[in-house]
Amino acid sequence: MTLDGPVAPPTEEAQPEAQASYRMKIGGMSCSFCTSTIRKAYERIDGVHDVGVSLAHEEGLVRYDPAKVTPDQLRRTLEHVGYTYRDPEKVRTFEDEERELRVARNR
Template identity: 35%
Template sequence: MSKEKIKIDGMSCGHCVARIEKAVSEIDGVEKFKIKLKDAEAKIKFDETKVPLEKVMEVITELGYEASSI
């Protein structure tokens, strides 16, 4: 299992957080994903053999937010 931090720009409220958390949590290989809105950061625990971090960031981008690895 890998643990990473992701910077997410463009979130403005709890609805944004819930939308992203739901989408990312449904990705096969993601074990845990939690966003801190005030820090605009997320912590993720995932199985890199099932899903690369780039795929997770791609899903966030497709939702209309900017994601980058910290």
């Protein structure tokens, strides 16, 4: 490959903002209005890039700039609009709980 003519100097590209993800289990949702309320609350926060809320899975995922927003702010925002935060690492599925009960019963 050859280049004909002068080569333009490189231009400064905007550095992408840092991005982190915050996943949560959400309690208290009952309809699509709930998911919309949560999404809009997060979209108003400077530093939040993307918000996904699933009514069926009772989950939310927020992508944000950790230099502008903290996980505690995200949790408090959820609670401020009337929903409960549950740590997804601490929430067990119904199947897991049922399995543990069966094992305990059979001892």
